[in-house]
Amino acid sequence: MTIQLLNLLYRLRESLWFLPSLMSLTAFGLAVLASWLDELYHHQAHKHWPTWLIYQGDLEGARTLLSTVAGSMITVAGVSFSITMVALSLASSQFGPRLLMNFMRDKGNQVVLGTFVSTFLYCLLALGNVNGIVGYPPAASASIGLLLAIVSIFVLIYFIHHVSSTIRAEHVVRVVANDTMISIRRLIDDSEHKIKNAPDPDQWPLSETFTIESHRSGYLQAIDEIRIVQQLKRYDGIIKLCHRPGKFVNAGEPLAFVHAKRWAIGAAKNFDKYFVIGFCRTDDQDPEYGISQLVEVAVRALSPGINDPHTAISCIDWLGSGLRQIADKPLIGIYRFDSTNNIRLIRQEIDFVGLLDAAFNQIRQNGRNIPSVAIRLLEALDSIYTVAKDTNRREHITQQARLVIDGAKGDDWQSKDIDDLKKRYQHLLENGKLTD
Numbered sequence: 001m002t003i004q005l006l007n008l009l010y011r012l013r014e015s016l017w018f019l020p021s022l023m024s025l026t027a028f029g030l031a032v033l034a035s036w037l038d039e040l041y042h043h044q045a046h047k048h049w050p051t052w053l054i055y056q057g058d059l060e061g062a063r064t065l066l067s068t069v070a071g072s073m074i075t076v077a078g079v080s081f082s083i084t085m086v087a088l089s090l091a092s093s094q095f096g097p098r099l100l101m102n103f104m105r106d107k108g109n110q111v112v113l114g115t116f117v118s119t120f121l122y123c124l125l126a127l128g129n130v131n132g133i134v135g136y137p138p139a140a141s142a143s144i145g146l147l148l149a150i151v152s153i154f155v156l157i158y159f160i161h162h163v164s165s166t167i168r169a170e171h172v173v174r175v176v177a178n179d180t181m182i183s184i185r186r187l188i189d190d191s192e193h194k195i196k197n198a199p200d201p202d203q204w205p206l207s208e209t210f211t212i213e214s215h216r217s218g219y220l221q222a223i224d225e226i227r228i229v230q231q232l233k234r235y236d237g238i239i240k241l242c243h244r245p246g247k248f249v250n251a252g253e254p255l256a257f258v259h260a261k262r263w264a265i266g267a268a269k270n271f272d273k274y275f276v277i278g279f280c281r282t283d284d285q286d287p288e289y290g291i292s293q294l295v296e297v298a299v300r301a302l303s304p305g306i307n308d309p310h311t312a313i314s315c316i317d318w319l320g321s322g323l324r325q326i327a328d329k330p331l332i333g334i335y336r337f338d339s340t341n342n343i344r345l346i347r348q349e350i351d352f353v354g355l356l357d358a359a360f361n362q363i364r365q366n367g368r369n370i371p372s373v374a375i376r377l378l379e380a381l382d383s384i385y386t387v388a389k390d391t392n393r394r395e396h397i398t399q400q401a402r403l404v405i406d407g408a409k410g411d412d413w414q415s416k417d418i419d420d421l422k423k424r425y426q427h428l429l430e431n432g433k434l435t436d
Contacts, residue, residue: 019107023114024121030144031125037140055142062142063130069149070123076152077116080159084109087167094306095172096296106166112159119148169311173297177318180290183283184322187350189332199343201240204259212256212271214249221245221282224274225336229345231271233338235260239271244348246286249277291358294319302366302373312367313376319359320380326352327388353396360400368407371417377404378424385428401425
């Protein structure tokens with residue numbers, strides 16, 4: 001299965017309309033089943049069915065019941081949709097429009113809308129079947145419609161609670177942080193390959209090098225490295241990627257350079273199908289996107305219009321936790337090997353320093369006049385510094401801490417706040433000496 005198909009299936013699964021549409025198709029099948037059960041109950045088995053479970057009214061009562069439930073459900077569905085739009089509007093203004101996808105792919109909202117719409121659709125279809133019945137009440141159809149109405153009442157109660165919970169800042173931060181943690185953990189490299197005589201792309205013969213160009217403009221969302229390596233092993237080739245997922249590429253811009261023998265160049269022309277380009281960034285293979293979402297929530301929380309340092313501090317805590325997990329571990333290298341340990345792919349490097357800057361630069365710049373934010377920044381850097389072993393990483397963490405200290409100036413800072421900040425900076429340095 002190609003990465004384009006996997007990406008399409010993932011997008012469908014995460015779309016707001018997919019699950020309600022699937023539930024609506026189920027309602028159609030349930031209506032057909034209910035029609036068959038009506039005939040079965042009337043002609044054969046009504047004596048063996050419990051009376052408390054089956055509708056006991058007449059034909060006209062069944063019509064009234066189904067029409068009432070159908071009208072009520074479409075009204076409730078419209079109100080629920082309106083409430084969802086209001087929640088999305090509030091979330092967009094407070095947390096940023098890029099976080100709307102987290103609300104749209106929320107399974108709770110999808111199930112609620114799907115329940116109301118599918119109940120309405122079932123009652124509508126069952127009502128059409130009932131109008132064709134003469135002489136006996138549609139016991140099964142009315143019973144199922146009544147059961148769906150009862151279920152919808154409980155779903156409505158859940159929906160009111162769920163919407164009020166999902167627009168809370170803590171929930172938004174937690175959802176984004178969970179996705180970010182997963183993408184950050186993917187960066188850890190557990191392999192033990194030792195590079196010897198790595199190929200130099202600048203020395204490749206031009207006559208044996210083929211350029212893969214982007215067929216459209218957009219963000220590079222994913223690269224199917226597994227399929228690429230399989231093909232290059234088959235043709236004894238090697239590829240150098242020009243961009244990593246998350247970067248914007250223009251139509252006609254090089255995506256990669258394939259170095260192979262002349263007879264394999266024809267195969268290299270089809271390699272563009274292993275690159276997924278879309279209109280927005282995703283966190284599938286782009287850990288910086290999740291980091292940028294947390295940073296956006298924090299920066300918006302620090303704006304004068306919102307003025308919510310508590311949310312910004314929560315984002316700092318999660319960012320610090322994510323970077324702490326990889327501070328003492330090697331990250332995925334620039335080389336990818338085939339099953340025979342031959343280099344087949346050269347990536348663009350993802351380094352710890354770049355992730356650290358992406359996580360803390362904007363928050364530090366926007367929160368320099370808020371003592372509580374600056375102090376929490378130093379505490380997060382201290383936590384990361386404690387586990388970091390690499391000298392370069394430690395130096396950069398110390399540099400970030402020094403920038404926080406340098407920003408502690410202005411009328412918003414009192415002497416006690418500055419003293420607290422300097423104590424935490426000194427604690428960071430002392431922790432570094434203890435772990436040496």
